Amino acid sequence: MSKPFxxxxxxxAVLTGSRATRQRHIRQAKLTQAEITERWQLKTPWAWQRKHVTWFLEHRLAGRCxxxxxxxxxxxRLxxxxxxxP
Known part of the structure; x- marks a missing residue:
């Protein structure tokens, strides 16, 4: 059994700013990971392609402000x- 990502x-390595900002980025990245994992079974960002992130931004966040x-x-971007x- 492998460890979760x-x-x-x-x-x-790339997080800067206040604690609240870092926590927000981590929370949002975990949600992105969960959605991409559910849809394409890609558990780590190393396996993601641009189309996966684009799908998340365009379809899963479509109703958000x-x-x-x-x-x-x-x-x-982080x-x-x-x-x-790129």
Missing amino acids: DMELFLA AATRFYYLLTE LARRLEK
Whole structure:
């Protein structure tokens, strides 16, 4: 049995700012991971492609307000920076 993926440890290298901001990014990244895992069974961000993140931003956040979508976009940028992907 393998250990579950630790999103907090994964993002630790790129997280800056206040504690509340770091916790928000971690919470949002975990939700993104859960949704992508449920849809495509990809458990870690290393396996994700641009289409997976785009699907999450366009379809799962479609009914959210603009501010919420913006904060999720910031979190996705942190994930991309950590993965060293554009």
